Amino acid sequence: MALLQEPTDNIPVETGFDDPVYESQIVFRKILKVMSEPGTIKKIKNKLSAPAPMMKATAAVCLTLMDFQTKVWLDLPRDSEVSKYLKFHTGLRIVEHSSEADFVVFFSAPDELPPLNLGTDENPETAATVIIQTQSLDDTKKLKLTGPGIKKSRFLNAENIPTSLWDHRGKANSLFPKGIDIILTSSEKLSALPRTTKIKMIKTEKG
Amino acid sequence: MTAISGEQKKSSRLKEKTLDGYNFAYLDDQTKRMIRRATLKAVAIPGYQVPFGSREMPLPFGWGTGGIQVTASIIGIDDTLKVIDQGADDTTNAVNIRRFFAKTAGVETTENTSDASIIQTRHRIPEAKLKSDQIIVYQVPIPEPLRWIEPREEETRKMHALTEYGVMHVGLYENIAHFGKVTTSYNYPVQVNDHYVMSPSPIPKFDNPKMDEMPALQLFGAGREKRIYAVPPYTKVKSLDFEDHPFEIESWSECCALCGSSSSFLDEVITDDKGSRMFVCSDSNFCANRRAKGHKGPGLPRKFEIKDIE
Numbered sequence A: 001m002a003l004l005q006e007p008t009d010n011i012p013v014e015t016g017f018d019d020p021v022y023e024s025q026i027v028f029r030k031i032l033k034v035m036s037e038p039g040t041i042k043k044i045k046n047k048l049s050a051p052a053p054m055m056k057a058t059a060a061v062c063l064t065l066m067d068f069q070t071k072v073w074l075d076l077p078r079d080s081e082v083s084k085y086l087k088f089h090t091g092l093r094i095v096e097h098s099s100e101a102d103f104v105v106f107f108s109a110p111d112e113l114p115p116l117n118l119g120t121d122e123n124p125e126t127a128a129t130v131i132i133q134t135q136s137l138d139d140t141k142k143l144k145l146t147g148p149g150i151k152k153s154r155f156l157n158a159e160n161i162p163t164s165l166w167d168h169r170g171k172a173n174s175l176f177p178k179g180i181d182i183i184l185t186s187s188e189k190l191s192a193l194p195r196t197t198k199i200k201m202i203k204t205e206k207g
Numbered sequence B: 001m002t003a004i005s006g007e008q009k010k011s012s013r014l015k016e017k018t019l020d021g022y023n024f025a026y027l028d029d030q031t032k033r034m035i036r037r038a039t040l041k042a043v044a045i046p047g048y049q050v051p052f053g054s055r056e057m058p059l060p061f062g063w064g065t066g067g068i069q070v071t072a073s074i075i076g077i078d079d080t081l082k083v084i085d086q087g088a089d090d091t092t093n094a095v096n097i098r099r100f101f102a103k104t105a106g107v108e109t110t111e112n113t114s115d116a117s118i119i120q121t122r123h124r125i126p127e128a129k130l131k132s133d134q135i136i137v138y139q140v141p142i143p144e145p146l147r148w149i150e151p152r153e154e155e156t157r158k159m160h161a162l163t164e165y166g167v168m169h170v171g172l173y174e175n176i177a178h179f180g181k182v183t184t185s186y187n188y189p190v191q192v193n194d195h196y197v198m199s200p201s202p203i204p205k206f207d208n209p210k211m212d213e214m215p216a217l218q219l220f221g222a223g224r225e226k227r228i229y230a231v232p233p234y235t236k237v238k239s240l241d242f243e244d245h246p247f248e249i250e251s252w253s254e255c256c257a258l259c260g261s262s263s264s265f266l267d268e269v270i271t272d273d274k275g276s277r278m279f280v281c282s283d284s285n286f287c288a289n290r291r292a293k294g295h296k297g298p299g300l301p302r303k304f305e306i307k308d309i310e
């Protein structure tokens, strides 16, 4: 066991899915659910041990969607434990610049988004999917969501995401069909905000 | 003592119930991931056709290889699958696809619309209202609604990007000018969320209004042309029309001869060699459920036994 605690460069101690075929299907359906019904929250129940600062839901999403065909940018150094873990379990390609990536993962929410691939008018599906870890996800009335997948409106609260990031997202998505699709994670929770979702900030008394 | 979790139990059930030597639901995981990524983008851009790397399937094109690949990429051991073709669960195509997934994915199958978590369909949307958490997968032969007007892919892509649908409207309007009404009764184009014009697949236009604000997720797979598109739940789907010629669906003066329904899509059935005919529900499960509840139609022409059509 002592040997396992000192991983070589390539073999992380943290485990992926026990049964990738079965577990990735379950996780995918949760991602599909939150992407098609923006702002709903699903919980990942799989046993996973991701290296810090990667949360369980973030790891589950990455293991489910990424492989050698996907270009990924992380807001972490290339030699981080998370990079090694993801490379080992998925074979993904880590890229230098965020604008080249199919998936951009923020382990802490930035004030503004870096340069991202928004797709083109003719091929909007090539736009990046942005995964953002947050401190908490719940249905407190902070963000009012409307758009496809939402019956009238839905409320979501993603703690510690700066207002400036929502503004930046809004600007990118005003170029529809170009835009960015966001997956939010928080410990074992998962939600999503595709480019079609309109967000209205609910003002609280504190401002 | 090692406790076996529920997840592990299901996992071993999966291995027991599916055929040896097959991937779960036939496709390998690499292919599924690629289709899953395309499906998420399709959901994020409602009505837009996402290209994907279609795989060879053990069924010829025309059997719904696009729909099958979508279903194979989303289906899990806890799903209950219903497959219909022209509204019926018992046609060769529907039976074969159902068997395919029962064998390769070990899933439960059903004919009852409300019991299904995934419904794969060709040519109809069930009459029973679909619910939230259900997914309907359409088999699509020709995904591009503008193809009959514009054969060049680069051009149709531009038209979609800029919502330049004037030619589509002109085409439909010319139809009215010639025939006094739009004669397109299948595959009648819709506009999704006020942007993309989309082919609903060859369903009768009777079914188009069911797509609007549907609580279920709608996924569309075209195998030959390698396209996936989607309509998320509660999304506006509007059939194209004109101020002076509003969109209309088919209606019948008859009701279903078997169950008496006057709100369902009816198929005309020839009952003998003298040209006697009657109308029955195209959705066989809907009709059977109504009859089970005691609803009766005006009956059959003489000497015609119910078993002949069932």
Ligand SMILES: [Zn+2]
Pocket (backbone or CB within 6 Å): B256, B257, B258, B259, B260, B261, B280, B281, B286, B287, B288, B290
């Ligand atoms: Zn009937």
